[in-house]
Amino acid sequence: MNLEVEVISKVIIQPSSPTPERLRRYQLSFLDQITPPVYNPLVLFYPEKCDTQESKIEISNQLKQSISNALTYFNPLAGRIRDNLFVDCNDEGIPFVEARVKCQLSEVIKDPVPLELNKLFPFDLYDAGELPLGIQFNIFDCRGIGVGVCISHKLGDALSFFTFVNMWAAIARGEKKLVTPEFVSASLFPPRSITGYNPNIRQTKEKIITKRFVFTASKIEEIRGKYADKTSSENPKRPTRIEALSAFIWSRFVVATKVISRPDTFCAVFHLVNLRTRMDPPLADYSFGNLYSFATTVPSMDSRENCHNLVSQIRDSIRKINVEYVKKVQDGQDHLDYIKEIAERPIRGETSFFSCTSLCRFPLYEADFGWGKPIWVGSAARASTNGVIFLDSASGDGIEAWVNLKEEDMAKFDCDEELLAYIAPKNN
Structure with a gap:
């Protein structure tokens, strides 16, 4: 469906109290520096809350x-990013856009089109500057709400995103006991010169399509069983949900793009990994910043067709992201050399x-602003190709796979x- 979105107003919101002078310069970490300048987007949907003009104004305020x-x-979020080095926490504030969406919220949730959801955000997601x-703040004809939030990946990863959104929601509903963020990333991963490496995502001239595929709990269990390690007949080892779905989607991608017929092609599957739990001592979930790395799996020729092997390779590559690995990333140079090599392969x-x-x-x-938790959380269309983002379904037991491919491959x-035999019907 085609969303018609009309911007009603746009204001700049500043912090309610000024940032102390000692916190005015927020240093980017090494991991922040090498992260692409894009926005992490999610839109949270809530049913019929703005049932009158007065309630709309009240909720907006x-x-x-x-x-x-x-x-x-979150002082850095109200500042301006400078030279891929630091954030000037000058309290300039953030844009808050109010928009009217001329359709029913139920229509969007029933049949979401990722590219259309991009209209519910205030920015071009691949143009993250300062x-x-x-x-x-999107209001639908039925008076339902869609809160589109995008945070620069330069400042934080997905868990940082949720740290902000859920604390914002807690403040909105009047919570007094707040868990405040910890800004420790630059002290753990000191900034360094990244001369010779451009963190910008290389844009392709080809059209990229994002589609959403839903896997129910029962189908996920079927796929897990399909890829279970049956070397022990009494107690076969089953892959995790993400290991199984990653291997399954990769296998279908290989078939679609005919990678098998190009044996000289270098293939790699990357999994983003949260480093907080893999440090010594572990970091709290509310540690803010880019505290992630990626596990690299180079599928063997056999695993291009045999996903049992690929599942074990994925598991092994993720297992290698351990305390010793984190120490090497903290040193910086070896990790920088490695990502330069990966970037140059194409x-x-x-x-x-x-x-x-x-x-x-x-x-x-979890984001309850005082109106209850969202009935659905959606992502957006991406401009980078060959990727998948897994989200929990609204039911809590299924998984949504938001897949980005070149138009011909999709x-x-x-x-x-x-x-098609494993996904739920009517996906977009």
Whole structure:
């Protein structure tokens, strides 16, 4: 469906109290520096809350005031990013857009089109410059709400995103006991010169399509069973949900793009991994910043067709992201050299990279602004190709896979019979 979105107003919201002078310069970490300048987007949907003009104004004011209060705990989000080195925490504030969406909320949730959801955000998601944060308050004809939030990936990863949104929601509903963020990333991963490496995502001239595929709990269990290690017949080892779905989607991608017929192509599957739990001592979930790395799996020729092997390779590569690995990343140079090598591979020859990001079991559905928790949380269309983002479904037991592929590849992937046998109907 085509969303018609009309911007009603746009204001700049500043922190409710000024940032202390000692906190005015926020240093980016090494991991922040090498992270692409894009926005992490999610839109949270709530049913029929703005049933009168007075309630719309009340909710809008509630959001604005609570954002202003929340920004006093997240000073960098109200500042401006400078030279990929630091944030000037100058309290300039963040844009807050109010928009009218001329359709029913139920229509969007029933049949979401990722590219259309991009209209519910205040920014082009691949044009993250100085502004760290933007919010769009969308009101549907049924008086339902969609809160579109995008935070610059330069400042924080997905868990940082939820740390902000859920604390903002807690302030809005009047919570007094707040868990404040810890800004420790630059002290743990000191900034360094990244001369010779450009963190910008290389844009392709080809059209990229994002589609959403839903896997129910029962189908996920079927896939897990399909890829279980049956070397022990008494107690077969089953892969995790994400290991199984990653292997399954990769296998269908391989078929769609005919990678098997190009044996000289270098293939790699990347999984983003949260480093907080893999440090010594572990960091709290509310530690703010880019505290992630990626596990690299180079599928063997056998695993291009045999996903049992790929599942074990994925598991092994993720297991290697341990305390010793984190120490090497903290040193910086070896990790920088490695990502430079990965970035240069497409220039040197034919490659097929595929990235997997899981937000499953993250606090995706916890943002209660005083109106209850969201009935659905959606992502957006991406401009980067060959990737999948996994989100928990609203039911809590299924998984949504938001897949980005070149248009010609998606046309083949989307009609793959084995894929269609496992996904729920009516996905976009």
